[in-house]
Amino acid sequence: MKIFRKEVFTILILTFLSLNAICQEKTSSVSDLDTKSEKTVKKKKKKRKKVKLPEIDLSHWKVTLPVANENGKPYEIDPPGILDFASNEIARPYMYIDSTKGAIVFYTLPTDSKTANTKYTRSELREQMEPGNNNVNWTFKQGGILKGKISLEEITKDSEGKFHRTIIMQIHGRLTNEQKELIGAKDNNAPPILKIYWDKGKIRVKTKVLKNLNASYEEMLHEEAWGDDDGFNFEQQVDFRKFTLEVRVTDGKMVVILNNNEYKVYENIHMKKWGIFENYFKAGNYFQSRDKGAFAKVNFYELEVEH
Template identity: 30%
Template sequence: MIDLSHWNLTIPVDAEIIQTEDLQTYASPWFIRNADGSITFFAPSSGDGIKSTKNSTYPRSELRETLPNGDDDEANWSLDSAPVHQLSATLTVDSLPASGKAIIGQFHGESNHPPFKLQVARLAGSADTFKINVQHRPKLNGKELRPSFSRPFKLGEEFSYDVQVTSTGKLSVTIDDETVSGQFDIRSYKNDKWYAKAGIYSQEMVSGKGAGRATFYAIDMTHGDKAGDRPEQSRRELQR
């Protein structure tokens, strides 16, 4: 089972936040609990009550990191608060909106320009194939870089991602056996507080067409002295 004890959830209807305590038993068309223990996140671009959050124009069904003790208080951490901060997940991207783009994991800071986003983007001329981009800003509010993984992925194809950022600002994002790296300017981000997010954050404006949909089999966010296990271990536990 996915541990939801240190997350809250924003759903696309009224951009409502489901707090940590309520999330433990929550289910809806936007947050579907499947029989195998996986969770499907669904963010349609239009429909009754579909709204974006403040400072955004896109709908989302997305987890937001909270404190690990199960309280509803939001988690906000600095790069130097632990040697390694790690977000890992195993998932399938099931559908994309008309724009062909969505965010499936991110580290957000205090500004409107997140330091890191993991974006899926449909390949031109293809209905079911996408690439994965590592969008990151080496400096606070600076230019965004967008290196991509070399191989394409299919809708419905299961994969795992592992994102690590160290206290020295080193970023590494691994999918399968490929790693894309980057470097944050720790002086620029010294006073910035970060938090993790995961789910489906559709990149199609509200009132647009289509929907983002992704099914997660494992999600984990840790802060510690070293990198943890890759999410395949959690996936194997789920299948037993």
């Protein structure tokens, strides 16, 4: 009888240990499955996060591209057509969305398709206050604000091993039709009062100065009445990192701000005299080289205009 109880007890112990091992194995398996499931979900979330779209409303911009249209002039897309630029096969090589970065990429290289009064090509936006109409613009008295978040994606070097440069923002002057007729100009083009360059990893600003401060109204309308200033370099080295630029214009004053902590203020007689012109903002990649094989890619993550 004692032997029988002992055998039963031994069997019960062995059964308990076996069941416990099975439970632990199942628990481990469930735990492993949970861990694998969590990893799968995290991977899916990461993949979803990679798809981004730039925060840019193009309804008041047209684009000029470094490729010719059927008339041999630079190909342009006005609103509302520009809103569908991503599916435009002609535009696709020069203006496209990088959804991993959340940016519109502007790609430019030297071609024979250039706008009037320049030797360089561009993939660049031109502000249109009234969509599709170049004749509605603004003065310094009316004012304006341009804000952008940008990075230089890629740019080639010259024969001396130095990076080429490109213009990423502008304020361009424009003659009214009346001013054009007054001076007998062939078009409405006026000088750019502001050019902002990516120049060897730094942000460089150029503006215009009136050569003769006693010039008459009619004399000031001529392009040759205005010369280039010496230029200004911000201290920060942006290189290929993201940076922000803001341009604020009011009557007789222009302020350029880099990364919200470096300012260049223009408030002088030249800014006051410039008040005779209408203006429009430009943004993108106006590449400053004709070297063979040269090119540049500029990313715009954000772009905003206020008037």
